[in-house]
Amino acid sequence: MTHINALDPGASPLDFYGFELRRHREVAGLTQRQLGDILNYTGSLVGQIETARKLPTQEFSERADIALGTGGLLSRLVGLVMRTQLPAWFQQVAELEARATEICTFQMGMVHGLLQTPEYVRAVLGALDHSDLDDRSAVRLARQRIFERAQSPVFWMVLSEAALHQEIGDPEAMRGQLAHLLSFENNPRINIQVLPFSAGAHAGLTGSFTVFRFASDPTIVYTEGYGSGHPTANPDTVMNCSLRYDHLRAAALSLKDSAELIRRVMEDCYGEQVA
Known part of the structure; x- marks a missing residue:
């Protein structure tokens, strides 16, 4: 049997999750091995x-809730656990994503994290660091659960055409990522426009940025650097970036034409290779 460390449930959401999992398992009279067999x-x-040495997944949590009759406790906790595992400087951004009614983002070099596939995520996060890659990937992917809410945010992404050609991962990973973008083609709450090379000089040349809008709180603009994030509600910055975003959306291809370009790049650049 795995050694049980003494956990302080107040130390972190991950410790609290582990404490509750163990408590409910013991109440059910199951060993760790028996519970594992059931799940x-x-x-x-x-x-x-x-013992808070491994992150739980949503699937694990849902199975454990059913097996232990927790009333959905672990499934409710896992989102909080994942959010607190993000880098400290990014946790505020994840909170903004969770509260926003509308998210408008311009991305120059890669697909926004909220629309990344698991293979694409691993390639991005593993570019320089392969440590704890499974857990770090799961944490990023968990942010996408905001789209499962009854009233999910409206999401707009203007994506530079360069991001379609930047091969992140292998061709299969890119093909899967572009196919994933196409899967939102008929979803009015997730909208993707491509800013083509033919647009030339454009309003986003200074870099990627995201605008978060809320039901009652002030609009926030978020920009990012290496290992740091910069959210601001400064009215001048918000007005400037909102104007830039309007111009980017106007310069981008229509939703239909964007999907056609994504489809063409997927087939021409990442299609099946004939030996």
């Missing part, structure tokens, strides 16, 4: 989650 996971993994 189709190893007893070792159950032990690592209980």
Whole structure:
């Protein structure tokens, strides 16, 4: 049986999750191995989650809630756990994503994290650092659960055509990522426009940025540097970036033409290779 460390449930959301998982398992009279067998996971993994050495996934949480009759407790906790595992400088941004009614983003070099596929995420996060890649990827992907809410935010992405050609991961990963973008073609709440090379000089040359709008709070603009994020509600900055975004959206291809370009790049650049 995996050694059980003494956890302080108040130390962090991850510790609290592990504490609650262990408490409900013991109330059910199950060993870690027995619970693992029920959930189709190893007893070792159950032990690592209980001792806050491994992050739980949404799937694990949902299965454990059913098996232990927790009333959905673990599934509710896992979102908080994932958010607190983000880099400290990014946690505020994840909070903005979770509260926003509208998210408008311009991306120069790669697809926004909220629309990235698992393979694309791993390639991005593993570019220089392969440590804890599974957990770090799961944390990023967990942010996408905001689109599962009953009233999900309206999401607009203007994406530079360069991002379609920048091969992140292998051709299969890129093909999957572009296919994922196309899957939103008929979703009115997730809108993707491509800014083509033919647009020339444009309002986003100074870099990527995101505008968050809320039901009652002030609009916030977010820009990002290496290892740091810069959210601001400064009215002049918000007005400037909102104007820039309007011009970028006007210069970009229509939703229909954007989808056609994505489809063409996917087929021409990342199609099946004939030996």
